[in-house]
Amino acid sequence: MMDGKLLLVTNVQGLKPADIVTRYKSLADIERGFKVLKSEIEIGPVYHRLPERIKAHASICFMALILHRVMRTRLRAANAGLTPERALEQLRRIQHHRIQLNGATPVTGVSSINDQQSEVLNALRVKKPDVSQQLTLL
Helix, strand or coil, X not given: CCCCCCCXXXXXXXXXXHHHHHHHHHHHHHHHHHHHHHCCCCCCCCCCCCHHHHHHHHHXXXXXXXXXXXXXXXXXXXXXXXXXXXXXXXXXXXXXXXXXXXXXXXXXXXXXXXXXXXXXXXXXXXXXXXXXXXXXXX
16 A cells, blocks of 8 residues: 555654645755765865864855856756856856066956857856956967
């Protein structure tokens, strides 16, 4: 009679059966998040002893996961056909530079942004640097 059935048991008082099922299903999303942290974001194990360092590490992991999910959502909404990892590969090539030659006034800017990088920035709804801020020789 129980073959193929899943029995959920909880010690939380006052939850409706539908709420218990919803909480159980959210576990799969949490597990997917840990998988993303370990594989795609590549956050490896770090060993901390001090509580404030543990909290700081957990906060950084949480923010990285949120940014990954926002990127994934925006890329899908824009039909960019890219994963967050592929988008970051494109964007990783953009660099900020500060150049000063022979004591002259320093020139700052970002490397030239190509068409693919521009498409990624548009899909992510991130403002592209003005042309005046791009250093065309880099």
